[in-house]
Amino acid sequence: MFQPRIAAATEKADWQRYLVAENWSRFTPRDHDTWNRLYARQVAHLEGKVVSPFFTGLRRLDMQAPMIPKLKMLSGKLEAITGWRLVSVEGIVPDDAFFAMLADRVFPIGNFIRDGQHLDYLEEPDCFHDIFGHVPLLAYQPVARLMEALGHLGVAACAAGHGETISRLYWHTIEFGLAQENGQTRILGAGLASSFGEATHALEGDVPRPRFTVDHAADTAYRNDTFQPLYFVSDSLEAATEQLESLSIEGLVKLAA
Numbered sequence: 001m002f003q004p005r006i007a008a009a010t011e012k013a014d015w016q017r018y019l020v021a022e023n024w025s026r027f028t029p030r031d032h033d034t035w036n037r038l039y040a041r042q043v044a045h046l047e048g049k050v051v052s053p054f055f056t057g058l059r060r061l062d063m064q065a066p067m068i069p070k071l072k073m074l075s076g077k078l079e080a081i082t083g084w085r086l087v088s089v090e091g092i093v094p095d096d097a098f099f100a101m102l103a104d105r106v107f108p109i110g111n112f113i114r115d116g117q118h119l120d121y122l123e124e125p126d127c128f129h130d131i132f133g134h135v136p137l138l139a140y141q142p143v144a145r146l147m148e149a150l151g152h153l154g155v156a157a158c159a160a161g162h163g164e165t166i167s168r169l170y171w172h173t174i175e176f177g178l179a180q181e182n183g184q185t186r187i188l189g190a191g192l193a194s195s196f197g198e199a200t201h202a203l204e205g206d207v208p209r210p211r212f213t214v215d216h217a218a219d220t221a222y223r224n225d226t227f228q229p230l231y232f233v234s235d236s237l238e239a240a241t242e243q244l245e246s247l248s249i250e251g252l253v254k255l256a257a
């Protein structure tokens, strides 16, 4: 999910209240066609451009069925691999509830898909962003561990009034991060993996690509209304997960100071 809003929390949020029925049968043939076109276009587009565990995850989860995946089935496959579960929500979940979900190894999926006439227009993250962008790497153990760790850290950060800092770290890695792999800069973030235009812009556009450090990312604002002004490049996917996993709430509060 994109998470532009910051919520102050005093305790772990009751995330269950945001769950809704998947209503998969409500998807029309046109919706499934939109999924198929997005899926085929993005798989071809990302070949050789995304960190390797992404395609490994896609294959292991067998997402290639010519329809929007049924969440229960996909969630069952993912849970067997890394223990993560997928749940259906109507749209953006407030930050405190979102991080509480992550802490419980639960990832929210928007129960709608964009208008097929405008494949690149996305007002809110839809099921293509949430499923195609995020779920493949949730099947990769280092990312599965990191996402839970970010959940715990996010819950504590929101409670301490530092939701913006954890959101920046999430945004600059999990959503829009890049990472080195075999001497190449590749896509790491779900916001890039699920976007045709921004994937190219992040890798080839005239835009700064500083080396990722927790300090620099925590100090850098993000945009949720247009392409990012810069893209952080981690030394590797695993290096990014190790750096973020080692961050404590005390360390995060110091970063925010």
Ligand SMILES: [Fe+2]
Pocket: 001, 002, 125, 129, 130, 133, 134, 175, 190, 191
């Ligand atoms: Fe997202």
